[in-house]
Amino acid sequence: MIKNSESKYKDYVADRSKYPQEEDGKAIIDLDSHKFTKIWQGPQHPGVTGNMSVELIVNGDEIVDAKTRVGYLHRGFEKLMERRRYIQCFPIVCRICVPEPDTNEYCVSAAMEELAGIEIPEKAKWLRTLNLEMSRVTSFLMWAGGQAGSLGMNTIPQWTVGMRDFWLDLFEEMTGGRVYHMYMIPGGVRKDLPEGFRDRVRAQIIQTKELLVDVERSFFNNAIVKSRLIGLGHIPKEMISEYGITGPNARACGVENDIRITNPYLKYPELELEMITGTESDAYERAKLRYRELHQSLNLISQILDKMPEGGEIQAKLPNVLHWKIPAGQTYKRAESTRGEHGFYMVSDGTKYPRRIYARGASYTHAISVLEKLACNITISDLAALMVSLHTCPPEIER
Amino acid sequence: MENLVKRIKEMIPVENFKKQNSMLCFFTVQEQHIELILSYLKNNEGYTDLIFLQAVDYLEENKFMMTYMLNNLERGMNLGINVFIDREKAEMTSIHRLWSHVWQFQREIHELYGINFPGSPRVTEPFVLEGWEEMPPMRRDFDTMEYVERTFYPRDGRETSDPKKHMKEKLYKNYTEVPKIRREND
Numbered sequence: 001m002i003k004n005s006e007s008k009y010k011d012y013v014a015d016r017s018k019y020p021q022e023e024d025g026k027a028i029i030d031l032d033s034h035k036f037t038k039i040w041q042g043p044q045h046p047g048v049t050g051n052m053s054v055e056l057i058v059n060g061d062e063i064v065d066a067k068t069r070v071g072y073l074h075r076g077f078e079k080l081m082e083r084r085r086y087i088q089c090f091p092i093v094c095r096i097c098v099p100e101p102d103t104n105e106y107c108v109s110a111a112m113e114e115l116a117g118i119e120i121p122e123k124a125k126w127l128r129t130l131n132l133e134m135s136r137v138t139s140f141l142m143w144a145g146g147q148a149g150s151l152g153m154n155t156i157p158q159w160t161v162g163m164r165d166f167w168l169d170l171f172e173e174m175t176g177g178r179v180y181h182m183y184m185i186p187g188g189v190r191k192d193l194p195e196g197f198r199d200r201v202r203a204q205i206i207q208t209k210e211l212l213v214d215v216e217r218s219f220f221n222n223a224i225v226k227s228r229l230i231g232l233g234h235i236p237k238e239m240i241s242e243y244g245i246t247g248p249n250a251r252a253c254g255v256e257n258d259i260r261i262t263n264p265y266l267k268y269p270e271l272e273l274e275m276i277t278g279t280e281s282d283a284y285e286r287a288k289l290r291y292r293e294l295h296q297s298l299n300l301i302s303q304i305l306d307k308m309p310e311g312g313e314i315q316a317k318l319p320n321v322l323h324w325k326i327p328a329g330q331t332y333k334r335a336e337s338t339r340g341e342h343g344f345y346m347v348s349d350g351t352k353y354p355r356r357i358y359a360r361g362a363s364y365t366h367a368i369s370v371l372e373k374l375a376c377n378i379t380i381s382d383l384a385a386l387m388v389s390l391h392t393c394p395p396e397i398e399r
Numbered sequence: 400m401e402n403l404v405k406r407i408k409e410m411i412p413v414e415n416f417k418k419q420n421s422m423l424c425f426f427t428v429q430e431q432h433i434e435l436i437l438s439y440l441k442n443n444e445g446y447t448d449l450i451f452l453q454a455v456d457y458l459e460e461n462k463f464m465m466t467y468m469l470n471n472l473e474r475g476m477n478l479g480i481n482v483f484i485d486r487e488k489a490e491m492t493s494i495h496r497l498w499s500h501v502w503q504f505q506r507e508i509h510e511l512y513g514i515n516f517p518g519s520p521r522v523t524e525p526f527v528l529e530g531w532e533e534m535p536p537m538r539r540d541f542d543t544m545e546y547v548e549r550t551f552y553p554r555d556g557r558e559t560s561d562p563k564k565h566m567k568e569k570l571y572k573n574y575t576e577v578p579k580i581r582r583e584n585d
Contacts, residue, residue, distance in 0.1 A: 070526070070527060071525070071526070071527040071528065071529060074527040074528075076536070076543075078537070079536060079537060079543065082539070083543070114419070114420065239499075241447040241448050241472075241498075242498060242499045242500075243498075243499050243500045244448060244449060244450065244498065244500045246448075255472070256472075257472055262472070262475040263422055263475045329417075329419070330419070330425060330466075330479070331419050331420070331423065332419075332423060332450075332468055332477060332479060334450075334477075341450065343450065343451075345451065345453060345466065345468065347455050347464075355455060356453075356455040356456075358451070358453045360450060360451045360468075364451075364503070365500045365503070368500075368503050369499060369500040369502075369503055370500075373499075398527050
C-alpha cells in the first residue's frame with residue numbers, strides 16, 4: 001500500500017543551493033553554462049488531445065523552467081464567425097473542442113436565445129441536458145485512457161476509448177454525427193430521440209459501469225500509478241482564484257465550484273446533483289474526483305431518461321434564420337465542461353452578423369499559466385501525466 | 400447588484416449599467432479607473448476570479464471595447480466591465496499585478512488586436528502567429544480574402560466529367576465487346 005507520505009513529490013522542495021541560483025524567486029538560467037538543456041516536448045505527445053508544445057529547460061531530468069507554445073491548431077474560428085450569419089456559426093463552434101463539442105453548441109445557442117429573447121420548449125431543455133451529460137461521459141472516458149496512457153498503461157486506453165465508441169454510436173443515432181453533432185440550434189434541438197433509444201442508453205450505462213469496476217481495480221489500486229500520481233502537480237488553494245482555475249482542478253482542493261450547481265441552467269435544478277470535492281489537490285486526487293464525476297454523469301443520464309417526458313415540442317418558432325437580425329447587446333453564457341468553466345461571450349450590433357464571439361475554454365489558463373507553474377521541479381517523464389491530470393485541450397486555447 | 404453599483408458610483412463615474420440576466424450585469428467605466436475598480440471588486444466585494452479579458456473592435460466609431468468578466472464564486476454572480484479606448488492609440492492599462500494569469504490574455508490581445516499593455520510580462524512573445532508581419536488579424540479592417548489571395552496560390556481544382564459518359568467509356572467499355580452467342584439462324 002502506497003501512502004501519501006511515501007510519494008516522491010510529497011512535501012518535496014527542490015534543492016536550489018547549488019544551481020540554478022534564484023533571483024527574486026526566479027531561477028537564473030544560463031544555457032551557455034552547459035548545466036541546462038533546452039528541449040521541446042511536443043507538439044505530438046501523450047500529454048494532450050491535440051497539438052501543443054512545451055519548451056522545457058532541464059537540469060538532468062528535472063524541469064527547471066517550462067513555457068507553453070501553441071499555434072499548431074489555430075483555425076481562426078472567431079474571425080470566421082464575424083463574417084457569417086448567426087445560423088452559419090453552428091458548424092464552426094462544435095469544432096472548437098473535439099472530445100466535448102456539445103458544450104460549445106449549448107453556450108452559443110443559449111447566448112443567441114438570450115439576446116434574441118427566445119424561450120425554448122421544456123422537452124428541448126431535457127434533450128440538451130441529456131446531450132451535455134452524454135458528452136461529459138465520452139470526454140471522461142477519453143481522459144481516463146489518456147491518464148493511464150501517459151503512465152505507460154496501454155490497456156486502459158483500449159478499454160475506455162473502445163467504450164467511448166459505443167457512446168459515439170448512441171450519439172450517431174441521436175444526432176446523426178459521431179464526433180461533431182450540431183444538435184443544439186437556436187430555439188431548441190434538431191430532432192427527438194429515436195424509438196427504443198432510452199433502453200439502449202440504459203444498457204450502455206450498465207456496460208460502462210461494469211468496465212469502470214475493472215478500471216478502478218487496475219488503475220486506482222495500482223502501486224505504480226499511486227507512486228507516480230500522488231503528490232504530482234499539487235495545486236494550493238491560494239492558486240485557484242489567482243490563476244483562474246475552474247472545474248475538477250479547483251474542486252480537487254475543496255473549492256465548491258460547479259456551474260451546474262452554483263449557476264444552474266437547463267434541467268439541472270430538477271436533478272439530484274451533489275457537489276463532489278476533494279482535499280489533497282494532486283494528480284491522484286483529481287483522477288479520483290473525475291472518476292466519481294463520471295459515475296455522477298451516468299447517474300444523471302439515468303435520472304434524465306426517467307424524468308424526461310415522451311412527447312412535446314423540441315423547437316421554438318424562429319424567424320427566417322437566413323435573414324435573422326439579433327438586437328444589439330452583449331452576454332456571457334457559461335456551462336460546466338469536464339475541464340472546467342466553458343463560456344461564450346457574444347456581442348451583437350443589431351445586424352445579421354455577430355460583432356464578436358469569444359470562446360472561453362478552461363484549458364486556456366490550465367495549459368498555460370498553471371502548467372508552466374506546476375511543471376517546474378518535476379521530471380520530464382511525469383510531465384505528460386501532469387498535463388493529462390489538468391485535462392488540457394489545445395483546440396480551445398487557440399480557437 | 401444595484402447596491403454594488405451605488406457603492407461604485409460613489410467612487411468613480413459609471414455608465415451604461417445593464418442587468419443582462421439574474422446572474423450577469425454589465426457597466427462601463429473610464430480607462431484610468433480600471434485598475435482601481437478591479438482591485439476594489441477583487442478585495443472588497445468578493446469578485447475574486449477574472450474569467451476573461453477580451454477586446455471588441457468598433458471600427459466605425461474608431462474605438463476598441465475591452466471587456467473584463469469577473470466572477471463571484473460565493474454568490475454565483477458575473478460582472479462584465481467595459482472600457483472604451485481610442486483605436487488610434489490602442490493602449491490599455493495592464494492589470495497583471497492583480498491576477499497571475501492576466502498576462503496571457505494581454506499577450507493574445509496584443510497579438511490579435513495590436514493593443515499594447517505597457518509593463519505586462521511576455522506581452523510581445525508570439526502566441527499563435529509566428530513570423531506575422533501583417534496588420535493584427537482580428538481587427539475588422541483586416542481583409543482575410545485579400546490576404547489569402549495574395550499569400551496562397553489557387554489550386555487547379557479536380558477534373559470533372561459527366562458520370563454517365565464516364566461510366567460508359569471507362570467501366571462498361573468491355574461489355575459492348577462481349578461476343579454474342581451464336582445461334583443456328585445466324
